[in-house]
Amino acid sequence: MAHPPVVKAFLVCDYVIHEQETNKKSCIGIFHHIGARRFPCRHGQLAIYANITDAVGRYVFRLSLVHLKDGREIGSGSTPPLELPDPLQTAELAFRLQNIVFPEPGEYEFRLSCNDELIAQKKVSVTRAGDA
Numbered sequence: 001m002a003h004p005p006v007v008k009a010f011l012v013c014d015y016v017i018h019e020q021e022t023n024k025k026s027c028i029g030i031f032h033h034i035g036a037r038r039f040p041c042r043h044g045q046l047a048i049y050a051n052i053t054d055a056v057g058r059y060v061f062r063l064s065l066v067h068l069k070d071g072r073e074i075g076s077g078s079t080p081p082l083e084l085p086d087p088l089q090t091a092e093l094a095f096r097l098q099n100i101v102f103p104e105p106g107e108y109e110f111r112l113s114c115n116d117e118l119i120a121q122k123k124v125s126v127t128r129a130g131d132a
Helices: none
Strands: 006-013 015-019 024-028 033-036 041-053 057-059 061-067 072-078 082-084 091-102 106-114 117-128
Touching (some): 006 024, 006 106, 006 117, 015 041, 024 041, 041 117, 091 106
Antiparallel strands (some): 061 106
16 A cells, blocks of 8 residues: 655645646745635635655545535545656646635635545635735
């Protein structure tokens, strides 16, 4: 059984741009806070970037968004199985999320799991605009 990888970076941002020629990824607009005028609010688009290493084996990565007030999962998605052959190489994951609905102001958390084991988490505060 493959051991869980080590997460070197786990970021919430507006966009992850993948440059084809150099194979480099750029995270644009990194943030930890969302302000909304009314609730529930719909956030049009955001991205999650994960940089992992020390991975060898077959993995399924799962990203979920949890409302910390009550532990309720707002949404989730998984990658197809990925075969990572070299523990010395870095692997990068980028998730593009659209139209996420935050039901109320509060603390939310993106959670990254690998083969059903939590490996990274990032909190985002959602407030009423002007309250931040």
